[in-house]
Amino acid sequence: MLANYGYSDGSGNYFITIDTDKCNACGECVEACPANIFEMADEDPNDPMNAEPLPIVLPEKKNKLKYECATCKPSGDNRPTLPCVMVCEGCAITHSW
Amino acid sequence: MLEGKKPEFWRWTESNWINPDIGWEEARFITLGIDVGSVSSQAVIMTDGNMYAYGNMRTGADSPNSARNALKFALEKTTLNEDKISYCIGTGYGRVNVPMADRTVTEIACHARGANFFYGSKVRTVLDVGGQDIKAIRCDEKGKVTNFLMNDKCAAGTGRGMEVFADLLSVPIGEVGERSYLVEKEPPAVSSTCVVYAKSEATSLLRKGLSTNEVLAAYCSAMAERIYSLLKRIGIEPEFAITGGMAKNIGVVGRLTKKMGLEPLKTSWDTQLAGAAGAALFGFALCHKRNG
Numbered sequence: 001m002l003a004n005y006g007y008s009d010g011s012g013n014y015f016i017t018i019d020t021d022k023c024n025a026c027g028e029c030v031e032a033c034p035a036n037i038f039e040m041a042d043e044d045p046n047d048p049m050n051a052e053p054l055p056i057v058l059p060e061k062k063n064k065l066k067y068e069c070a071t072c073k074p075s076g077d078n079r080p081t082l083p084c085v086m087v088c089e090g091c092a093i094t095h096s097w
Numbered sequence: 098m099l100e101g102k103k104p105e106f107w108r109w110t111e112s113n114w115i116n117p118d119i120g121w122e123e124a125r126f127i128t129l130g131i132d133v134g135s136v137s138s139q140a141v142i143m144t145d146g147n148m149y150a151y152g153n154m155r156t157g158a159d160s161p162n163s164a165r166n167a168l169k170f171a172l173e174k175t176t177l178n179e180d181k182i183s184y185c186i187g188t189g190y191g192r193v194n195v196p197m198a199d200r201t202v203t204e205i206a207c208h209a210r211g212a213n214f215f216y217g218s219k220v221r222t223v224l225d226v227g228g229q230d231i232k233a234i235r236c237d238e239k240g241k242v243t244n245f246l247m248n249d250k251c252a253a254g255t256g257r258g259m260e261v262f263a264d265l266l267s268v269p270i271g272e273v274g275e276r277s278y279l280v281e282k283e284p285p286a287v288s289s290t291c292v293v294y295a296k297s298e299a300t301s302l303l304r305k306g307l308s309t310n311e312v313l314a315a316y317c318s319a320m321a322e323r324i325y326s327l328l329k330r331i332g333i334e335p336e337f338a339i340t341g342g343m344a345k346n347i348g349v350v351g352r353l354t355k356k357m358g359l360e361p362l363k364t365s366w367d368t369q370l371a372g373a374a375g376a377a378l379f380g381f382a383l384c385h386k387r388n389g
């Protein structure tokens with residue numbers, strides 16, 4: 001499942017996508033993120049028949065991603081690899097901006 | 098309109114229903130789905146996965162009471178007692194405040210499951226426009242979610258935005274869609290669906306001499322544009338279905354489907370019930386899993 005967390009508003013699209021099929025629920029993203037954007041859920045909130053743990057983007061962060069992620073995304077051309085993307089072995093995390 | 102109460106142009110009709118063809122007495126599992134949205138609340142009662150009764154009403158000031166009232170309304174025409182219900186799932190924006198819920202499930206999962214039930218297993222893309230959010234969902238033939246996004250940052254492009262707009266122009270919400278097509282030439286879309294901006298833009302368009310119908314058309318078209326851009330993000334795959342109250346607004350749906358080049362599937366069910374129906378179905382599936 002591609003879970004897109006975030007929003008689009010007048011200024012652009014701000015979505016973090018977690019591909020749950022590529023995720024092994026290691027929890028590294030939760031540890032790596034300086035803004036504490038992720039959390040491990042006990043089970044997939046969007047699939048009640050699947051009782052496996054899964055990382056989600058915290059509801060109270062999801063509508064502020066542009067600002068929450070700002071420290072990892074300095075403006076300019078050579079953006080460093082994002083911590084959340086770097087630690088994820090399955091490459092399950094992508095950002096839309 | 099100097100005296101008396103201003104009519105409430107946003108108000109839609111509340112309704113409840115019972116299936117005349119089935120009873121609950123023989124059912125193995127009676128499950129309840131309650132969807133407490135920001136604008137409307139629904140309770141759907143299923144007997145072994147079949148629609149048995151429902152109630153659909155406006156959400157009140159607090160979620161627990163809205164859930165209780167929707168259930169009472171659904172039970173009204175039945176001889177069923179609340180204590181006969183085997184399992185209850187709460188969903189929607191107010192789902193954590195459904196007092197009788199055994200568990201909660203997100204509205205994403207429930208709308209996909211409900212659309213699969215109402216429109217059949219061919220549904221792959223589900224759009225739900227609720228009171229305060231837009232959900233774009235892709236699902237498989239079982240109604241399981243494969244890709245989703247939900248935009249609830251603001252009321253732009255949502256049912257609430259449409260209500261504010263209908264009220265501003267003193268047009269009953271049920272007539273907005275039809276009247277938006279009573280224009281000779283389609284006006285350009287308003288530049289923003291942001292409720293605050295759209296309001297002032299509408300006022301200035303009226304002052305410029307546009308008719309009420311033209312302003313409605315301009316707003317419906319902006320909403321369709323906004324919804325379309327969110328759908329494109331998850332990828333549109335046929336068949337396509339729309340749930341939620343906005344499905345009833347042909348002004349937005351007509352313009353949206355024209356952009357998409359896809360006709361939405363039709364159902365005889367009230368599209369506002371999809372979330373609660375999905376919840377009741379998950380309740381049934383979970384009862385089965387638990388009891389073998």
Ligand code: SF4
Nearest residue numbers: 033035069072083084
């Ligand atoms: S970019 Fe930085 S702040 Fe944003 S989710 Fe990734 S690690 Fe967290």
Ligand code: SF4
Nearest residue numbers: 023024026027029088
């Ligand atoms: S780091 Fe990647 S694999 Fe590990 S929990 Fe996060 S998303 Fe899943």
